[in-house]
Amino acid sequence: xxxxxxxxxxxxxxxxxxxxxxxxxxxxxxxxxxxxxxxxxxxxxxxxxxxxxxxxxxxxxxxxxxxxxxxxxxxxxxxxxxxxxxxxxxxxxxxxxxxxxxxxxxxxxxxxxxxxxxxxxxxxxxxxxxxxxxxxxxxxxxxxxxxxxxxxxxxxxxxxxxxxxxxxxxxxxxxxxxxxxxxxxxxxxxxxxxxxxxxxxxxxxxxxxxxxxxxxxxxxxxxxxxxxxxxxxxxxxxxxxxxxxxxxxxxxxxxxxxxxxxxxxxxxxxxxxxxxxxxxxxxxxx
Amino acid sequence: xxxxxxxxxxxxxxxxxxxxxxxxxxxxxxxxxxxxxxxxxxxxxxxxxxxxxxxxxxxxxxxxxxxxxxxxxxxxxxxxx
Ligand code: SF4
Ligand code: SF4
Ligand code: SF4
Numbered sequence: 001x002x003x004x005x006x007x008x009x010x011x012x013x014x015x016x017x018x019x020x021x022x023x024x025x026x027x028x029x030x031x032x033x034x035x036x037x038x039x040x041x042x043x044x045x046x047x048x049x050x051x052x053x054x055x056x057x058x059x060x061x062x063x064x065x066x067x068x069x070x071x072x073x074x075x076x077x078x079x080x081x082x083x084x085x086x087x088x089x090x091x092x093x094x095x096x097x098x099x100x101x102x103x104x105x106x107x108x109x110x111x112x113x114x115x116x117x118x119x120x121x122x123x124x125x126x127x128x129x130x131x132x133x134x135x136x137x138x139x140x141x142x143x144x145x146x147x148x149x150x151x152x153x154x155x156x157x158x159x160x161x162x163x164x165x166x167x168x169x170x171x172x173x174x175x176x177x178x179x180x181x182x183x184x185x186x187x188x189x190x191x192x193x194x195x196x197x198x199x200x201x202x203x204x205x206x207x208x209x210x211x212x213x214x215x216x217x218x219x220x221x222x223x224x225x226x227x228x229x230x231x232x233x234x235x236x237x238x239x240x241x242x243x244x245x246x247x248x249x250x251x252x253x254x255x256x257x258x259x260x261x262x263x264x265x266x267x268x269x270x271x272x273x274x275x276x277x278x279x280x281x282x283x284x285x286x
Numbered sequence: 287x288x289x290x291x292x293x294x295x296x297x298x299x300x301x302x303x304x305x306x307x308x309x310x311x312x313x314x315x316x317x318x319x320x321x322x323x324x325x326x327x328x329x330x331x332x333x334x335x336x337x338x339x340x341x342x343x344x345x346x347x348x349x350x351x352x353x354x355x356x357x358x359x360x361x362x363x364x365x366x367x
Binding site: 105166168169170173174176199202203204205 | 329333334335337338341342346347348349350351352358360
């Protein structure tokens with residue numbers, strides 16, 4: 001029987017150097033694995049692998065040393081604990097995320113929720129080459145948004161309400177960009193220096209700073225053989241619907257324009273960043 | 287201009303993050319509700335982060351005083367649990 005390695009790879013089975021042996025990649029969204037999933041993963045690693053798992057660089061889990069003849073059994077076993085196989089090859093990969101606003105005091109957005117929505121929308125979609133999404137909750141960038149083909153970073157659109165302000169001076173110091181100036185009963189923000197980190201909002205003791213969540217989007221990042229930092233083509237995006245429309249536009253652009261085996265950054269360089277930028281602006285301006 | 291009376295002061299310029307916040311928190315714990323603590327801290331990380339942490343603990347920040355030598359005094363009123 002000929003082994004269809006491409007199909008196995010597409011289904012998350014990574015061929016190992018040892019003959020007829022695979023490292024099985026699992027589907028993980030935003031680095032979150034439930035206790036129920038962990039217990040079935042543990043059982044499978046013990047019974048079919050070598051009693052350990054590997055944590056990948058992008059929040060994935062692999063179970064190494066799965067034998068070719070056990071593959072169907074392993075899949076069935078994992079499915080019982082709601083664990084699905086991951087993917088490899090030219091398609092949308094694991095969507096990564098930090099814990100974001102659900103747990104982290106600095107979080108400007110619910111990063112995990114966005115990651116889940118992106119995963120539901122695109123995971124495994126076949127494309128000319130791999131395509132990575134990453135979602136980070138704020139400017140601290142723990143999840144490193146710009147490493148991804150499509151990166152999302154949480155930010156805040158801020159506004160100040162004089163009525164509650166006690167002019168304590170905390171926000172002026174909390175702002176690392178030096179964008180806030182307090183003088184004689186007036187607070188001003190130098191908009192061009194504001195990076196939407198939201199630190200003024202979280203630091204203010206009286207709630208005088210109000211923040212509305214937004215999304216800072218970068219495209220064309222890659223950190224493998226070639227290293228490129230994803231670029232921001234738009235100002236901060238204010239709503240989730242626009243974010244998803246932009247994600248659609250980016251992925252369709254890649255699908256339509258990329259040569260096989262070409263990463264998004266290369267496509268954008270070849271076809272022209274302005275092509276995507278124009279599409280983005282149309283969506284952004286409604 | 288001060289409309290508060292400082293009960294106690296604590297100097298956290300001799301420690302680094304995250305001990306800065308811990309030291310301030312311990313000083314607050316020794317006070318009674320409503321007492322006022324002045325926390326002496328350095329610029330940079332401490333003044334960027336300690337006020338927020340104190341606020342997150344539920345205490346009331348009254349004022350951040352900027353000193354000429356680049357240090358700050360954060361005036362905090364202790365709140366109950
Ligand atoms: S990126 Fe921001 S929200 Fe996410 S874990 Fe880091 S500090 Fe928290
Ligand atoms: S931190 Fe809040 S209360 Fe204090 S000066 Fe800034 S806006 Fe006013
Ligand atoms: S959002 Fe961040 S950069 Fe902008 S004014 Fe507030 S603290 Fe400064």
